Amino acid sequence: MSEEALICAVDGGGTGCRAALATLTGKVLSRAEAGPANITTDPGGAVLNIMTAVERAALKLGPHAPKLEHLTAHLGLAGLLGADQGDAVAQRLPFARVTVSDDQKTALHGALGPRNGALLAAGTGSFVARRWKEITFFIGGWGLQLGDQGSGAWMGRELLGHILMAEDGLRRHSSLTNTVLARFEGETRRIVDFARDASPGDYAVFAPEVVAAADARDAAATTLMEKGAAYFDEALAMMDLHPDEVVCLSGGLGPHYERFLSPTFRSRIAPPAGDALDGALYLAQHLAEDSA
Amino acid sequence: MSEEALICAVDGGGTGCRAALATLTGKVLSRAEAGPANITTDPGGAVLNIMTAVERAALKLGPHAPKLEHLTAHLGLAGLLGADQGDAVAQRLPFARVTVSDDQKTALHGALGPRNGALLAAGTGSFVARRWKEITFFIGGWGLQLGDQGSGAWMGRELLGHILMAEDGLRRHSSLTNTVLARFEGETRRIVDFARDASPGDYAVFAPEVVAAADARDAAATTLMEKGAAYFDEALAMMDLHPDEVVCLSGGLGPHYERFLSPTFRSRIAPPAGDALDGALYLAQHLAEDSA
Known part of the structure; x- marks a missing residue:
């Protein structure tokens, strides 16, 4: 050698x-x-x-x-x-x-x-990408402030926002939102305090709970997973995949979107190499x- | 005396x-x-x-x-x-x-x-409130991280998010989004950099431009005003106003929502005392x- x-x-x-x-x-x-x-x-x-x-x-x-x-x-x-x-x-x-x-x-x-195909990456942040022959395309990945829809950080922030709207009577509480609110001792002020200095990683801590609650048919969690999946569906649609291209899911959260994606993309899912x-x-x- | x-x-x-x-x-x-x-x-x-x-x-x-x-x-x-x-x-x-x-x-x-009635307050932040007899009710005002929908800060952040999605092909550019993107020298990276340290006040700087663009029938600006108004409609509906109650609009942005609110609430609008x-x-x- x-x-x-x-x-x-x-x-x-x-x-x-x-x-x-x-x-x-x-x-x-x-x-x-x-x-x-x-x-x-x-x-x-x-x-x-x-x-x-x-x-x-x-x-x-x-x-x-x-x-x-x-x-x-x-x-x-x-x-x-x-x-x-x-x-x-x-x-x-x-x-x-x-x-x-x-x-x-x-x-x-x-x-x-x-393989040719697309990647849906959802961990603390998120992005969608595609490689076709040697050309690559990227969507998202702008960070939590302005983007990262469907990411773990986004999911945690959306969950806390949902809880505050539920306290305002504008959304429904669920088992998940009540559990998380109880962890803030039932005080919205503590949620607002948490959010003041929360990093993307701090928000992402809630993502596994949302995933587990969605598996248990929690309504608020299901809404969040569907909202994230709707963004990924839109991004994947923009990629205009050819029939033989695969879709890979990666990151701590990516694979959990499988059952929420539209059938068009669900049928293409293949394990990451x-x-x-x-x-x-x-x-x-x-x-x-x-x-x- | x-x-x-x-x-x-x-x-x-x-x-x-x-x-x-x-x-x-x-x-x-x-x-x-x-x-x-x-x-x-x-x-x-x-x-x-x-x-x-x-x-x-x-x-x-x-x-x-x-x-x-x-x-x-x-x-x-x-x-x-x-x-x-x-x-x-x-x-x-x-x-x-x-x-x-x-x-x-x-x-x-x-x-x-x-008077009895409600207040839609939208400046850098936002909230909706109602007084009926001596009882008061408040909705929102949770701050930009988790709420403040329809506020000036929210509007600026939504605008920048819209621009990034337009660059990704997921939203349409408009005269307004092109103008603002040009101010960042056409570079999404500069928008992301701006957002990293932007305060609510920094985002709110864009609100008057959104208002002016919506007046000029800009599509992206109109979408943002409608999205903010939809939140305020929902919050006002939750207040369950009696027929004789007024709706006041305050803050730099509040009065600009007048024509975007549902007719139910638009007909009640009265100047703040x-x-x-x-x-x-x-x-x-x-x-x-x-x-x-």
Whole structure:
């Protein structure tokens, strides 16, 4: 095995970095992790942690450890703001060839693998994406303030808004809304206080409860799941999928939308082939082929 | 004129305090202003500015200046969180008799004067209220994060969300959305950046443009006004008004909803009798009568 024939993939985000080294055919030889890569708030620290993860993965190959300057790499980084920021990161890395994208792109390629189709990603945030041949399309992912419809954060915020409207007599309480209101000691003021400083992650804590309540036919929870699904239906419809394209659901919440999606898209659902790190491998592989 | 026969009204908020001294029949003898009253973030400073405004109003009466310990007063304070906080403020004031409420209550009484009816208040925030005989009902006013539907802040945030959805192909652009997008140099990233730290006041800056565009039959602006009006219709319907009750519109945005409200409520619209300071006078007057 020649050391030049290796590719490197990185999935970096606010909670940590993962790196993998693989052959040109995509066979993973080693994996490693390191600290967070907050590319916007701490670009220096991000590059340091990315390189730590890559070096750890390389060290695991012992005498077969590749020289980093010989690697072809792709990095998918959460929160990347445009191509400029990606280029700035790329210039600080030692690889022979490297591309940098946000983690939506790596999530899409990871989920689809070699298939054409769309990804409905719903975790704390949300977005919908499609790859057709090598062209990619993205919808949403604007963040909780102005978008992220159907996401866990959106769902928690909608739930609390629903509770306040129920207290105003404008919506109906349900078992779920009564349970959550009781956790705020029945006081709307405490809900408003919570919302004042709540991060997307704070709101997303309620999402698993909404999912469970919807499974138990809770009316308020069902309404929320349907409202989220209506957004995803609209976004998927905009993608104009060909008959052979699949729809993958990812994130903590994505798979739970399955039964709420319109039959058109439900019938296309297929398990994701992999995650964002797999997508970074896929992109590194293609970069290596293009450069060959 | 006996000095005991005076009442005092205060309208206090984050941008300043206003005080008025009046006779028991509500005839205003003097008015004065002072600095902000942020009752939650700076209760000491708030009480100081409230008293400065009251003392300035008293000084204007020269030799007829009343002793504050003889006054009956009502204070309406923005952002007051419940009765406990009102009592805490009341205990630090020198008046013979004093009640403290939030400014929603004083706005309601000020708008209605002696009439029964409802108030649709839409400025940076929003709420709907009703007084029937001496009973008051309030809906909304939960803040932008979880409520304030139809408010200026809500409208600005909805507009930016609409622009992002239009960029995604999920909504239509209009003259208004194109104009506002151009102000962000056509870059959705700049809109997302703006939203990251935007206060309700920052979002509300867009409301006058939405109003003007709706007047010019802009489709996106009209949709937003209709969506806000639908919320107010729902809240007013919940109030279950008697046939003789009026509907007052207040705040920078309130009157602009007139033509978007359902005919049921549009036919009841009557000009507000006064503002929150007038409402505080009304309540001080009733407190003096009750104590007499």
